[in-house]
Amino acid sequence: MRNKLLTLVTLTSSLLAGQQTQKPNIIIILADDMGYSDPGCFGGEINTPNIDALANNGMRFTQFYNCSRSCPSRASLMTGLYAQQVGITGMGLSLNNKCVTIPEALKPAGYNTGMTGKWHLSLTKALPNNEDQLKWMAHQADYGNFAPLASYPCNRGFDEHYGIIWGVADYFDPFSLVHNETPIKTVSNDFYMTDYVTEKTIDLIDTFSKRAEPYFLYVAYTAPHWPVQAKPEDIARYKGKYDGGWDSLRTSRYDHMVEMGLIDPAKMPLSHNESNKAWAAEKHKSWESANMEVHAAMVDCLDQGIGKIVAKLKATGQYENTIIFFMTDNGASPERYPDAGFDRPSMTRSGQAILQPGDYPIPGPETSASTIGEGWAGALNTPFRYWKSESFHGGTATPMIVQWPAGLKTRHGSLTGQVVHVMDLMPTCLELAGATYPTTYKGNEIIPLESHSIKPILDGKIRTQDPIYWEHEGGRAVRVGNWRLVSLKNANWQLFDMADDLSETKNVASGHPDKVQELKELWNAWAKKVGLKVRVEKQVLTLK
Numbered sequence: 001m002r003n004k005l006l007t008l009v010t011l012t013s014s015l016l017a018g019q020q021t022q023k024p025n026i027i028i029i030l031a032d033d034m035g036y037s038d039p040g041c042f043g044g045e046i047n048t049p050n051i052d053a054l055a056n057n058g059m060r061f062t063q064f065y066n067c068s069r070s071c072p073s074r075a076s077l078m079t080g081l082y083a084q085q086v087g088i089t090g091m092g093l094s095l096n097n098k099c100v101t102i103p104e105a106l107k108p109a110g111y112n113t114g115m116t117g118k119w120h121l122s123l124t125k126a127l128p129n130n131e132d133q134l135k136w137m138a139h140q141a142d143y144g145n146f147a148p149l150a151s152y153p154c155n156r157g158f159d160e161h162y163g164i165i166w167g168v169a170d171y172f173d174p175f176s177l178v179h180n181e182t183p184i185k186t187v188s189n190d191f192y193m194t195d196y197v198t199e200k201t202i203d204l205i206d207t208f209s210k211r212a213e214p215y216f217l218y219v220a221y222t223a224p225h226w227p228v229q230a231k232p233e234d235i236a237r238y239k240g241k242y243d244g245g246w247d248s249l250r251t252s253r254y255d256h257m258v259e260m261g262l263i264d265p266a267k268m269p270l271s272h273n274e275s276n277k278a279w280a281a282e283k284h285k286s287w288e289s290a291n292m293e294v295h296a297a298m299v300d301c302l303d304q305g306i307g308k309i310v311a312k313l314k315a316t317g318q319y320e321n322t323i324i325f326f327m328t329d330n331g332a333s334p335e336r337y338p339d340a341g342f343d344r345p346s347m348t349r350s351g352q353a354i355l356q357p358g359d360y361p362i363p364g365p366e367t368s369a370s371t372i373g374e375g376w377a378g379a380l381n382t383p384f385r386y387w388k389s390e391s392f393h394g395g396t397a398t399p400m401i402v403q404w405p406a407g408l409k410t411r412h413g414s415l416t417g418q419v420v421h422v423m424d425l426m427p428t429c430l431e432l433a434g435a436t437y438p439t440t441y442k443g444n445e446i447i448p449l450e451s452h453s454i455k456p457i458l459d460g461k462i463r464t465q466d467p468i469y470w471e472h473e474g475g476r477a478v479r480v481g482n483w484r485l486v487s488l489k490n491a492n493w494q495l496f497d498m499a500d501d502l503s504e505t506k507n508v509a510s511g512h513p514d515k516v517q518e519l520k521e522l523w524n525a526w527a528k529k530v531g532l533k534v535r536v537e538k539q540v541l542t543l544k
Contacts, residue, residue, distance in 0.1 A: 022214070022321060023109070023110070023111075023214040023432070023433055023434060024214065024321045024322060024323045024404065024406070024407060024432055024433075025208075025214050025215050025216070025217075025318055025321065025322040025323070026106075026111075026214075026215075026216045026217070026322070026323055026325075026429055026432060026433065027216075027217045027218075027219060027309075027322060027323070027324045027325070028077070028102075028217070028218050028219065028325045028327075028425065029219045029221070029306060029309075029324065029325065029326045029327075030074075030077070030117075030218070030219065030220045030221065030327060030328065030329055031221055031223065031224070031299075031302060031326075031327070031328040031329070032070065032118060032220070032221060032222050032223060032224065032225040032328070032329055033070075033224055033225040033226070033328070033329070033330065033331075033332060033333040033388060034223075034224055034299060034328040034332065034380075034399070035331060035332035035377070035379075035380025035381050035382075036328075036331060036332075036380070036381045036382065036384060036393075036394075036397050036398070036399050037253045037257065037380060037381065037382045037383075037399075038224075038299050038332070038380055038399070039051045039052065039055075039299075039303075039399055040052045041054075041055035041056070041060060041399075041401070042060070042257070042262065042399040043253045043254070043256045043257035043260065043262060043382065044253060044256075045241070045249075045252070045253070045256075046238075046296045046299045046300060046303075047237065047300050047303065048299065048300070048303040049303065049307070050303045050304070050306040050307035050310065051303050051306060051326060051401070053307075053310070054306070054310075054324060054326055054401045054403045055401045055403075055413065056412065056413045057403050057405065057412050057413070058324075058401055058402050058403030058404065058408060058412065058413075059401065059402050059403075059408060059410050059414050059415070059416060059457075059458070060262075060399070060400070060401055060414070060415050060416070061398075061400040061401070061402070061415075061416055061418070061420055062262065062263070062415055062416070062417050063397075063417050063418065063419045063420070063498075063502070064327065064397070064398045064399075064400035064420045064421075064422070065396050065397065065398060065419070065420065065421045065422065065468060065470075065479075066327075066328070066329055066330050066395075066396055066397075066398045066421075066422050067082075067083055067330070067396070067422065067470065067472065068330050068331075068388065068389055068390060068391055068395035068396045068470060068472045068475065069091075069329075069330050069388060069389050069395070069472055069473075070118075070120050070167055070225075070329050070330060071083065071088050071090075071091055071092070071093070071120055071121065071167070072084075072088050072472060073329040073330055073422055074119075074120055074121055074220070074329060075087075075088040075095060075121055076421070076422050076423035077102075077329075077422045077423065077425050077426070078095070078101045078102055078121065078156075078218075078426070079095070079099040079100065079101060079102075079423070079426060080102075080423050080424070080425070080426025080427055080437075080449045080450065080451040081099055081423060081426075081447055081449065081450050081451070082423070082450055082469065082530055084471065084530035084531060084532060085098070085099070085447050085450070085530050085531075086098060086099040086447070088121065089531070090473075091167075092120075092122075092123065092124035092125070092166075092167070093121075093123055094121065094122050094123040094147070094148060094151040095121050095151065095156065097441075097442070097444040098444060098445065098446060098447050099446060099447060100157070100437070100438060100441045100446055101156045101157045102157070102216065102218070102425070102426055102429050103115075103156070103157030103158050103159075103216055103218070104156060104157035104441065105157075105426070105429070105430060105435050105436075105437060105438065106157075106216050106429060106430075106433050106435050107157060108435065108436070109433045109434055109435035109436075110213045110214065111213060111214055111215060111216045111433060111435075112159055112208045112211060112213050112214070112215040112216070113157055113158050113159050113160075113215065113216045113217075114158060114159060114160040114161070114201075114204040114208065114215065114216070114217050114218075115153050115158045115160070115161045115162075115163065115217070115218040115219075115220065116161070116162050116163050116197045116200040116201045116204065116217070116218075116219050116220065117162075117163040117164070117197045117218075117219060117220035117221050117222060118163055118164050118167065118169070118220045118221070118222045119152070119153050119161070119163060119164065119165050119220070120165075120166065120167040121151065121156075122146070122147030122148065122151035122152060122165050123147050123148055123151060124146070124147055124165070124166050124167070124176075124343075126341075126342050127143060130341060133341070133342065134340060134341070134345065134346045134347065136175070137175045137343070137344075137345040138345050138346070138347045138348060138349055138351075139173065139175070139185070139349045140347075140349065140351070142185075145181075146165040146166060146175075146176040146178070146183070147165050147166075147176075149181055152165065152178070152180070152181055153180075154180035154181060155181075158218070160179075160180065160204060161178070161179070161180055162178075162179050162196070162197075162200040163177070163178070163197065163200075163220065164176045164177050164178070164193075164222065165178060166343055167225075167343060168225065168226070168227075168343040168344065169193055169222050170193075170227070170229070170345060170348075170354075170366060171192055171193040171194065171222070171223075171227070171229040171230070171366070172187075172191060172192060172193075172229065172365075172366040173187055173191065173348065173349055173366065174187075174193050174222075175343075175345065192231055192301075193222050193223070194221060194222070194223045194298065194301045194302055194305055195301070195305065197219065197220075197221050197222070197305065198304075198305030198306075198308055198309065201217060201219050201305075201309055201312075202308060202309060202312045204217060205217070205309070205312045205313060205316060205318065206312065206316065209316035209317070209318050214433070216429065216433075219309070221302050221305070223298040223299065223301065223302045224295050224298035224299050224302070225333065226333060226335060226369075226370075226371040226372070227344075227368065227369040227370060227371065228291055228294040228295050228298065228363050228364070228368075228370050228371060228372060229294070229298075229363075229364060229365065229366060229368065230294045230297035230298045230301060230364055231297070231301065232364070234297035234298075234300050234301050235293055235294055235297040235364050237297065237300065238292075238293040238294075238296045238297055238300075239293060240289075240293075241292075241293060241296065242289040242292040242293055242296070243285070243286075243289050244279075245279030245280075245282065245285065245288075245289070245375075246273065246275075246277070246279055246288075246292075246375040246376050246378065246379035247273070247278065247279045247280075247379075248279070249292075249376075249379045249382075250270070250273055250378065250379040250382050251270070253379070253382040253383075254270045254382050254383050257382070257383065261415075262415070263383065263502075266500065267499070267500045267501070267502055268383055268501075268502045268503045269383070269501070269503055269505050270382070270383050270503065271383055271384060271385045271503040271504065271505045272385065272505070273375070273378035273379060274374075274378055274385050274386050274387075274394070275334070275373075275374035275375045275377070275378040277374060277375040277378075279375070282375070284360060287360050287363075288373070288375065288376070290362065290363045290364075291363045291370050291371065291372050291373070291376065292372060292376050293363070294363045294364045294370070295372050295376070295380075297364075306326070310324075319405065320405045320406045321404075321405075321406040321407070322404070323402065323403070323404035323407060323408075323432060324401075324402070324403045324404070325400070325401070325402055325425065326400065326401040326402075326403075327398045327399065327400040327401070327422070328398050328399060329398075330388045330389070330395055330396070330398075331377070331380075331381045331384070331386070331387045331388045331390075331393075331394045331395045331396070331397065332372065332376070332377040332380035332381050332387055332388060332394075333371070333372065333377055333387060333388040334372075334373060334374040334377040334378070334387045334388065335371055335388070336357045336371045336373045336374075337356070337357070337371075338356055338357065338358040339356060339358075340354065340356060340369070344356070344369060345369070348366055348367065352367055353367065354366070354367055354368065354369050355367060355368055355369065355370075356369050357369065357370050357371055357373075374387070377394075378394070381393075381394040381397070383503045384397055384503055384504070385503065385504055385505075389472060389473060389475070390472075390475050390488065391470045391471070391472065391475035391476055391477040391486050391487070391488075392475075392477075392486055392488075392504055393502070393503065393504055395472075395475070396470060396477070398422065400420070402454075402458060404458065407458070408458055409458065409459045409460045410457075410458065410459075410460045416457055418457050418462070418463060418465070419465045419468070419479070420454055420457070420465075421451065421468050423450060423451040424451045424452055424453065424454050425451075425454075426449065426451060427449055427451050427452055427453040428453045428454045428455055430453070431453040431455045432455065437449055452465075452466070467479065467480045467522060467526075469522075469523060469526045469527075470486075471527065471532055473489060474488075474489030474490055475487065475488055475489050476493075476523060476527075477523075478519050478522055478523040478526070479498070480519060480522065481498075482497055482498040482499040483495065483496075483497065483498065483515055483519060484496045484498055484504070485515075485516060485519040485520065485523065486504065490535075492509075493509060493516055493519075493520060494507040494509055495507060495508050495509040495512055495515060495516050495519070496508065
């Protein structure tokens with residue numbers, strides 16, 4: 001009897017040890033063009049209880065960086081390298097073969113890999129004739145593959161991919177929707193892209209949870225990227241909520257962030273809304289507030305989807321040992337294009353006209369290609385300046401959350417101001433998975449990683465940080481310690497001290513010319529290393 005008890009104890013101990021050392025499932029959830037302060041846990045008024053629950057049970061990162069726009073951010077996230085190193089030197093290009101993606105690196109470590117949603121890392125070219133292009137996007141003509149098949153997610157490490165190849169989509173009938181290499185040519189009458197991403201993610205969790213191996217899922221929502229389109233029932237919850245305009249919204253969000261203890265006003269003053277648009281002078285208030293109502297509805301729907309994903313993890317017994325990363329690819333978007341073209345359809349599948357922002361359509365339905373514009377974008381990125389595509393914090397600061405019930409060693413609901421970049425996700429996944437970063441892959445030499453795991457931060461430790469660099473469409477930045485040098489396109493460098501001005505309100509370049517020169521030389525050396533042209537300039541110090 002005693003021997004049987006000893007055997008039972010030994011077996012139980014072995015099982016518990018196995019559970020404790022089991023590799024975690026890894027889920028990266030990426031929102032598209034969400035403002036820094038959109039989620040409730042980052043100061044927003046939008047109903048985001050499920051994102052907030054991730055924060056309350058996990059850790060929020062208040063100095064997490066992206067690459068200021070979709071393509072470069074996704075490239076750095078997937079590869080652990082700067083976008084310029086892996087072929088993403090502009091919009092709509094393919095990853096090169098000098099890099100590996102997270103799923104390519106995790107598969108040898110025994111991981112199942114799946115993706116849902118937007119890829120945007122494939123060469124996407126318009127057809128020579130614009131009329132043909134518009135018909136293609138409206139599903140009225142078929143011109144073959146949406147991009148080179150070798151660049152599709154299913155050929156860059158993902159066992160399964162359900163989503164879009166291009167970067168912009170009609171939410172009710174998306175262009176470039178595929179399952180792996182196969183186009184999905186028709187959708188149901190009640191199709192909505194955000195719900196589709198959620199449903200396919202749940203399906204993959206259900207499939208993968210029946211297998212012995214762990215899994216990696218990349219959940220790349222298209223929401224709340226323009227066009228602002230949402231389901232009527234979601235829009236109804238925000239009717240009238242934004243009638244006060246973007247000026248009052250910016251102030252109320254900032255006050256809420258201070259009240260929450262998310263920011264210290266002495267170190268992060270409220271910056272100027274660079275749109276320079278006063279709500280009091282706005283001539284189309286009802287239309288503008290309606291755009292914001294739809295944006296909020298899109299974020300709300302995304303949050304509902306996250307709640308369903310978490311519920312599925314719990315139902316399958318996968319919740320405790322699944323680490324979830326939630327973030328956005330860049331700041332809120334100011335983009336407002338007057339005409340259809342390239343990736344902006346002019347009509348629905350049935351031929352019904354899709355009205356563009358200049359027509360002031362009622363925002364929300366498929367027949368509207370409306371956007372939020374600069375005024376709202378400036379408010380959604382509170383407390384920062386600027387927006388998507390710029391190298392200031394309004395473009396490059398990301399609200400990031402990590403939740404891992406079985407593995408996070410910090411206090412639930414904690415904040416960290418440690419500096420992290422989106423490319424740090426690759427080495428973090430490698431460490432969590434016990435995977436090795438290759439020196440060669442499929443006969444190609446692979447560029448060494450430029451990034452470092454954040455696992456020490458998840459363990460409650462302090463991590464050292466290398467300099468971080470940015471460049472996108474002429475905008476530039478470099479951060480070393482508490483110093484950040486940044487410029488707009490074709491503009492002079494500005495210097496900010498992150499120790500007491502994280503919102504970049506006081507340009508101190510004139511008082512620190514040596515620091516400007518030091519950081520400028522660092523940026524120039526990095527730019528040459530990654531193949532960028534360095535502009536010859538004479539620095540004119542200003543007090544902007």
